[in-house]
Amino acid sequence: MNNNFRTYLIEKAGITPEEFAELDSYLSLKSVAKGDFVLQAGQKCRDTFFVEQGILRAYSIDSNGKEHIIQFASEDWFISDRSSLFFDKPSDFYIQAIEDSVLVVIPNEFFEKAAKISASFRKFNQRLLNTHILHMQKRIILLLGASAETRYLEFIKLYPDLQLRVSQWMISSYLGITPESLSRVRKELAERDREN
Amino acid sequence: MNNNFRTYLIEKAGITPEEFAELDSYLSLKSVAKGDFVLQAGQKCRDTFFVEQGILRAYSIDSNGKEHIIQFASEDWFISDRSSLFFDKPSDFYIQAIEDSVLVVIPNEFFEKAAKISASFRKFNQRLLNTHILHMQKRIILLLGASAETRYLEFIKLYPDLQLRVSQWMISSYLGITPESLSRVRKELAERDREN
DNA sequence: CGCGTGATTGAAACCCTTCAAGTTTAGTGG
DNA sequence: CCACTAAACTTGAAGGGTTTCAATCACGCG
Numbered sequence: 533m534n535n536n537f538r539t540y541l542i543e544k545a546g547i548t549p550e551e552f553a554e555l556d557s558y559l560s561l562k563s564v565a566k567g568d569f570v571l572q573a574g575q576k577c578r579d580t581f582f583v584e585q586g587i588l589r590a591y592s593i594d595s596n597g598k599e600h601i602i603q604f605a606s607e608d609w610f611i612s613d614r615s616s617l618f619f620d621k622p623s624d625f626y627i628q629a630i631e632d633s634v635l636v637v638i639p640n641e642f643f644e645k646a647a648k649i650s651a652s653f654r655k656f657n658q659r660l661l662n663t664h665i666l667h668m669q670k671r672i673i674l675l676l677g678a679s680a681e682t683r684y685l686e687f688i689k690l691y692p693d694l695q696l697r698v699s700q701w702m703i704s705s706y707l708g709i710t711p712e713s714l715s716r717v718r719k720e721l722a723e724r725d726r727e728n
Numbered sequence: 729m730n731n732n733f734r735t736y737l738i739e740k741a742g743i744t745p746e747e748f749a750e751l752d753s754y755l756s757l758k759s760v761a762k763g764d765f766v767l768q769a770g771q772k773c774r775d776t777f778f779v780e781q782g783i784l785r786a787y788s789i790d791s792n793g794k795e796h797i798i799q800f801a802s803e804d805w806f807i808s809d810r811s812s813l814f815f816d817k818p819s820d821f822y823i824q825a826i827e828d829s830v831l832v833v834i835p836n837e838f839f840e841k842a843a844k845i846s847a848s849f850r851k852f853n854q855r856l857l858n859t860h861i862l863h864m865q866k867r868i869i870l871l872l873g874a875s876a877e878t879r880y881l882e883f884i885k886l887y888p889d890l891q892l893r894v895s896q897w898m899i900s901s902y903l904g905i906t907p908e909s910l911s912r913v914r915k916e917l918a919e920r921d922r923e924n
Numbered sequence: 925c926g927c928g929t930g931a932t933t934g935a936a937a938c939c940c941t942t943c944a945a946g947t948t949t950a951g952t953g954g
Numbered sequence: 955c956c957a958c959t960a961a962a963c964t965t966g967a968a969g970g971g972t973t974t975c976a977a978t979c980a981c982g983c984g
Contacts, residue, residue, distance in 0.1 A: 592869055594869070594873055594874075596873075598873055600868075600869050600872040600873055602865060602868060602869065614858055614861055614862075615858065615861065615862040615865065618854070618855070618858040619858070619862075658814070659814070661857050661861075662810055662811065662814040662815070664861065665810055665811065665857075665860065665861060665864070666810075666811040666815075668861070668864040668865070668868065669798060669811065669864070671868060672796075672798060672864065672867060672868060672871065673788055673790070673796050673798065675868065675871035675872065675904060676796040676871065676901075676904035677790055677792075677794055677796055677904060678790075679939080679940095680939080680940070699961090699962065699963090700962075700963065701961095701962070701963085705872075708871060708872035708873060709940075709941090710940075710941055710942080711962080711963075711964095712940090712941075712942080712943095712963090712964080712965085713939090713940055713941070714963095715963060715964055715965080716940090716964085716965085719964080719965090875971075875972095876971080876972070895929090895930065895931090896930075896931065897929095897930065897931085905972075905973090906972070906973055906974080907930080907931075907932095908931090908932080908933085908972085908973075908974080908975095909971085909972055909973070910931095911931060911932055911933080912932085912933085912972090914931095915932080915933090925984100926983105926984095927982105927983090927984090928981100928982095928983090928984105929980105929981090929982090929983105930979105930980085930981085930982105931978100931979080931980075931981095932977100932978080932979070932980090933976100933977085933978080933979095934975105934976090934977085934978100935974100935975090935976090936973105936974085936975085937972105937973080937974075937975095938971105938972085938973070938974085939970105939971095939972085939973085940969105940970090940971085940972095941968105941969080941970075941971090942967105942968085942969075942970090943966105943967090943968085943969095944965100944966085944967090944968105945964100945965085945966085946963105946964080946965080946966100947962100947963080947964070947965090948961105948962080948963070948964085949960105949961085949962070949963080950959100950960090950961075950962085951958100951959085951960080951961090952957100952958085952959080952960095953956105953957090953958085953959105954955105954956090954957085954958095
């Protein structure tokens, strides 16, 4: 397999081409159409997905039937339900393609083997986990106290690319506000922009 | 050193007494009074703390001067700023004792050495990270959509012990609501309880 | 005993949601 | 490629949950 993921591992994780050759057989490519699910609530999550092309979202549905988006993933991002994977329990999340997408399917054995043969992969993996935690912490702080406007501004600062490719109602679901509120926030920002 | 932490490591992390003897020299005990800080925003976090006795909180202060509690830690919990530790950057958090407390100070070398000599410690550490992520995910979902009442009920379900030892305004800060709102939520719950 | 911190309660204000209607955009099939 | 339809976005008005501000009460500690 010769793709973004290979390049990514070599550049970011310090995997050598020889090491990658050892790992290659664990991997497979998967094409999914917009709207397709790669994980549904109730299923056990078996794999991590690396986004070669496209965008996915992970979301849960609460007892009132409302969707809450926990994560987006576009090119060069990983997406999975770590809890389901690690603790081998049914997932609470749906993972869905929101564009036609191409994914690398990464089973757990890949990570185990990679960690075994490469010290720099172990470091990379630690880094990934810590980055994930850092992002979630920042998000919690915002959700604890920031207004709809501040949350939105932080979002587009952090994910400028996503803002253009993801529908507004999904962004509002990620931010914890209604689509109507987001629309009004954007209107307000646009008006203030025009004045300055 | 012979303390809760030793027992904890042996029982939960699968460290043998012999292995612990090798690690012991990295550790030290620290007593802190109620109100004392073990980390302040702007400092680099150098250590992880294991709570032998007492309670601590980690919080940040936003641009409006409001405190947001990101984590509590009572007996047998770890507390630190992983991001500051891992990325060696100044912390955004304050870590403060909210009771007189006794802590085990765990420098990073401890974790490195432990990971080196014990496979089961490596697993334990992975488990810890994943549990941490799981908790944060659940919290984000609640913050995205749940009412003040639901958040509070989930909190006391998850941390029944903390509810009794932590002041109400700190709980409200953890939940992302005002102390007044929490007071009203509790009143409402008490009234409903009396009726049933 | 008195002071300070935390908790409670009330009233008004505010931000955001809800509901409803209208407009725009995007996707689909003829 | 246009026409049609559904989905997404916008806008308005009303309502609700939470905050804010202020006053009062309860309690632990010096």
